[in-house]
Amino acid sequence: MGRAYYSNTISSFIKEDLSSILGYLSLNHTNRSLEDLQKNAWVKQIEILKDELNGIDGSIYFEFQIPRMGKRVDNIIIVDDCVFVVEFKIGDDTYGKHAELQVIDYCLDLKNFHEGSHFVKLIPLLVATNADNSSININEVLEHRQVAKCNKSGIKDNIEKFLLHSKERINIDEWQNSIYKPTPTIVEAAQALYKGHKVEEISRHDSGKINLNKTSNYINGVIENSKRNHKKSICFITGVPGAGKTLAGLSIANERMLADEDEHAVFLSGNGPLVEVLREALARDFVLTSLENGEKVTKENAKRRTSTFIQNIHHFRDEYLKHNVEPTEKVVVFDEAQRAWTKKQVSSFMKRKKGIENFAMSEPEFLIDVMNRHEDWCTIVCLIGGGQEINTGEAGLEEWINAFEENYKDWEIHFSNTIINSPNYIKSVTQRKWLIENGTSETDLHLSVSVRSFRSEQVSAFVHELLELNLDNTKKIYSEVKKSFPIFLTRDMEIAKNWLRKESKGTERTGLIASSGARRLKAIGYNVKNEISAPYWFLNSSEDIRSSYFHEDIATEFDIQGLEIDRTCLIWGANFHLNGDRWNYQNFKGSKWQNINQEVSKSYLKNTYRVLLTRARQGMIIFIPKGSDSDHTRPNKFYEGTYNYLKEIGIEELF
Numbered sequence: 001m002g003r004a005y006y007s008n009t010i011s012s013f014i015k016e017d018l019s020s021i022l023g024y025l026s027l028n029h030t031n032r033s034l035e036d037l038q039k040n041a042w043v044k045q046i047e048i049l050k051d052e053l054n055g056i057d058g059s060i061y062f063e064f065q066i067p068r069m070g071k072r073v074d075n076i077i078i079v080d081d082c083v084f085v086v087e088f089k090i091g092d093d094t095y096g097k098h099a100e101l102q103v104i105d106y107c108l109d110l111k112n113f114h115e116g117s118h119f120v121k122l123i124p125l126l127v128a129t130n131a132d133n134s135s136i137n138i139n140e141v142l143e144h145r146q147v148a149k150c151n152k153s154g155i156k157d158n159i160e161k162f163l164l165h166s167k168e169r170i171n172i173d174e175w176q177n178s179i180y181k182p183t184p185t186i187v188e189a190a191q192a193l194y195k196g197h198k199v200e201e202i203s204r205h206d207s208g209k210i211n212l213n214k215t216s217n218y219i220n221g222v223i224e225n226s227k228r229n230h231k232k233s234i235c236f237i238t239g240v241p242g243a244g245k246t247l248a249g250l251s252i253a254n255e256r257m258l259a260d261e262d263e264h265a266v267f268l269s270g271n272g273p274l275v276e277v278l279r280e281a282l283a284r285d286f287v288l289t290s291l292e293n294g295e296k297v298t299k300e301n302a303k304r305r306t307s308t309f310i311q312n313i314h315h316f317r318d319e320y321l322k323h324n325v326e327p328t329e330k331v332v333v334f335d336e337a338q339r340a341w342t343k344k345q346v347s348s349f350m351k352r353k354k355g356i357e358n359f360a361m362s363e364p365e366f367l368i369d370v371m372n373r374h375e376d377w378c379t380i381v382c383l384i385g386g387g388q389e390i391n392t393g394e395a396g397l398e399e400w401i402n403a404f405e406e407n408y409k410d411w412e413i414h415f416s417n418t419i420i421n422s423p424n425y426i427k428s429v430t431q432r433k434w435l436i437e438n439g440t441s442e443t444d445l446h447l448s449v450s451v452r453s454f455r456s457e458q459v460s461a462f463v464h465e466l467l468e469l470n471l472d473n474t475k476k477i478y479s480e481v482k483k484s485f486p487i488f489l490t491r492d493m494e495i496a497k498n499w500l501r502k503e504s505k506g507t508e509r510t511g512l513i514a515s516s517g518a519r520r521l522k523a524i525g526y527n528v529k530n531e532i533s534a535p536y537w538f539l540n541s542s543e544d545i546r547s548s549y550f551h552e553d554i555a556t557e558f559d560i561q562g563l564e565i566d567r568t569c570l571i572w573g574a575n576f577h578l579n580g581d582r583w584n585y586q587n588f589k590g591s592k593w594q595n596i597n598q599e600v601s602k603s604y605l606k607n608t609y610r611v612l613l614t615r616a617r618q619g620m621i622i623f624i625p626k627g628s629d630s631d632h633t634r635p636n637k638f639y640e641g642t643y644n645y646l647k648e649i650g651i652e653e654l655f
Contacts, residue, residue, distance in 0.1 A: 004076070005029065005063035007176070010053050013060050018046055025062055044090045045074065048129070052155035053077070059172050066109050068182035070192050070285075073106050078175065079159060080166035082121045085110065086155075092128040099126055100147045104506035107144050109182070116178030120170055123148055123162055127155060138162065144505045185564060185617070186274075187281045187538070189247045193254040194282055194309060195289070215248045218444045219381055220255065222414055223263075223331060226377045231412055234368075234380040234404075236337075236397070238416040238425060239447030240460040245383040246274075246562055248447065249333040252381055253309065256331045264328045268313040269335035273534035274562040275312050280535035282306035317363070320370040321354070327370055330378050336562060337382035338396050340364045365403040372408060384416075384425065397425050405434055413439035416446035459485055463613040466649065467606055469581070474649050482650075486619040489646050489653045493524070496569045496623045497551050499654060503619060508566040511537065511548030513615060515608050516556035518573020519588035520633050524625055526554055526571060534559055557608045560615050568616040572624045574634060576605050578641035593633060621654070622646060 005028040006021060013021070025042050029035070042062070049060070058079035063072045075086035087103040089096065103124040110117040123141055129152040138161060140146035148158050184192065219235055226233045239245045249267055256265035269275050283302040290297040313334065320327060334340070340363040341349070350359035361369065371378045384397055397419065404411060413435070419425045420432045420441065449457045462481045465474040481487070486503075490496050500510040514521060514528050521528060532553045533546060540547035548555065548565060574593070575586045585596035585605050596602055613620075624643045627636030647653065 003065040003180075004061035005072075007059065007061045010056055010058045010060050010077070010079075014050050014054060018043065021046055021062075028063070041088070041090050044129070045088050048127075048152045048155070049075070052153075053159075054156075056156065056159060066106055067180070067192065067197060068109055068113065068184045068188055069105065070188075070195055070197070071102075071106070073103075077159070078170055078172060080163055080169050082123055082159075082162050082166060083110070083117060083170070083175075084123045084125050084159060084162075086125045086127060089126070089128045091130060093130040095126055095128050095131055095134065095147075095149045099128075100124075100149075101507050103147055104144050108506050108508070111144075113182040114178065114180050116170075116175035120175075121162065121166075125150070125155070125158060127152065133157075136161070138165075183617075184247075186246050186250075186562065187277060190250055190278045190310070191281060191285045193250055194285075194306065196258070198251075198255075212244050212248050212251065212447070214444045215447065216251050216255065218414075218442060219248075219252050219379075220259075222412075223256065223379045226379050226412070227330075230377050232372065232374065232378050232408075232410070233412040233414065234382065234400075235445060236382045236384055236400070236413075236415040236419060237445050237447070238384045238418050240449065243447035243449060243460075245385065245447060246335055249335050249381060249383045250310075253331070253333045257309065263330040265331040265333070266308070266316075266329050267310050267333045267335065268316050269310070269562070270313040270339055271336055271562045272312065273538075273559045274335070275310055276534050277538045277563060278310050279303060279307055281539055282309070284539070313367075317366065317370075321366075324373075326373045326375065327378075329371075330374070331381070332371065332378075333381040333383065334367065335383050336385060337364070337400065338384050340367070340399065342399060362399045362403065364400040365407070368400075368403050368408055368411075372411075384419075398428065398431060401426065401431050401435055404438075405431070409438070414442055414445065415439050417441045417443050418446040418448075459616075460614055463610055466613070467583075467610060469578075469583070469645075471645075471648065478649055478651070487651055488619075488621040489643070489651045490621060490623055490655075491626055491643070491653075492655070493571075493623055495654050496621045499621050500551065500567050500569055504567055507542075508618070509538070509548055510551070510567045510569075511565050512551050512554045512569050512571060513560055513612050514554050514556060514571040515573045515575055515605075515612065516558060517575040517587060517605065517608070518571065520574055520631075521554075521571055521625070523628070523631060523634060528554055528556055528573075530554070532559055534563075538563060538565070557611045561611050564615050564617055566616065566618045568612075568620045570612050570620060570622050572622055572639075572642055574638035576609055577638050578645045579637070580641070588633070591633070622651070 006024040008016065022039065022042060026035070026039065029038060053060070056079055058077060061076040063074070064076045065072050073085055074088045077084040077086060085103055085106045087099055089099055103126050107122040107124045111122055121142060124144065125148045127150060131151050133151055133154045134149035136148045136158070137146055141148050150158050215237060222233050222235055225231065237245055237248060253265045253267040256263050283299050283306050286302040286306055287297055287299055343360065343362040346361065346363050346366070347359045350356040368380070371380055382400060404413060415435060420436055426432050426435070458477055458481050462474065462477040465477055488499060504510050512526070514526065516528050518528055530553065532555055536544065536546040537548045537553060537555055537559070542549035545552065554571070575588065577584050583606065585602045586593040587596050596605065624639050627639050628634045
């Protein structure tokens, strides 16, 4: 597998000269500015481990790579059926909370994504060389709810405690050569890509259906062809929720930025929270990396450097609205392009906010018009999520096709074959026919399997059938989904919160989510009108009351679309509830509910719940409040139908 700087059997490691081991480590280490400090740490580790592992039969690895996290584990020690994941803190006399969480995260990463580690004992071991030894609960450590902790003299004792119950030995060759199939969060992916990792290093590529690398290669081919032949082109990438569209877009923007700086490739999104979270995450990571390299960079400077990679589409729009010039950017990636505004919505916005009367273009048409100013070549990449329009005035894919049909017929159009096969993308048969006749269909431009939840790739299909009220299909898919992706139901909020806390380990993130239209949740203490700070909610630690971990602030569909967390509690509102055999769509105005009758508005609300039901990576619990006889806005009928439907599907209720 070649993922460690140094590996050997323990017996050979003990016999090998220190300088020889150090030579291997130094040869693979690229960070020259901290070389002396790092070498001293390695020397201490080698000396300690030579003493402590004497008489133990197994294998040892130094600086073992965890690509998804952009980190390296200090040591992996394999003995019998145990994999000890070791984090050293040389000179420390206390066990830091951050270090404990980090070593648990390493274990979880291996368990979830390294095929050879799925069913072995993974033991997180934190060594603070000058600390007091600490007692452990073996079962808690094996379940990754606790860390084994010791000083430099306690390593052998800890290893032997876990070997008392060991069974058959791990096949070392199979373990170290087994496949690593990571599924990073979009935040982790952005950080890794910005550091120079390729998409195939940080994402699953074990199946043609979910091969993001194929998609990236196809897009790169289109860009190079456009550049070589002086063409203007557009590519439409589609995919189910969580299939990796945003990851593909970030990868393309990053690859083009590295391939040719003069292309000024940029990732654009109208999703404000996503842009804020990614920018903040990149800036924080840049500061930490700079410190590790012996440099001091302020967060503001870091933000200035990273903001060129990810930008808000509205700032891009406003810049070229003010200046009728050829854009700097040759390659632009538009995330969630289905959410671009209709002509009516843009016209209203321009009149109210910009003082521009009679603006006559939709947002897709204006963005194409801006890129069309290039005299030579350019490429637009649009990331399209079918059935994810969640707000008034969002145009969907049709508005993009309209623009080409009417005004930009010299552009080359490349589109996912799914676009012409599914009404989720284009409802008009005439428009689909035009696209077939004037564009190029490509299977590699559709990402068909959700990889947000590495536990179950069928979650998005389950959610679709659930929302369409196809009971038999929903029950059938759920019977498979629940084997690896736990879904529970409750009427008690404390039970929901306790489940989130109990199930999550290390830094696995949990949080409460709800529809922005679920206004009467305020009656039970959850006000969806209270705005969250997305960077704090998604990035801050469990000690910060503003973070998702505290289960106080609620993220709505606008906050969480395009992002994800490990486990969610979806608080189901009365705005979308089952009434007999159909969904009832409501909007709260003043002091009462009003029925939503427009089909497009109904579609937005259903898509809101589609987004909310597909945000969890590892499991979710659905909380359905109880009605109130004393509150006319919260009668039992607004909740019981939905509750009974979910029970009929077979979702287990927690009491």
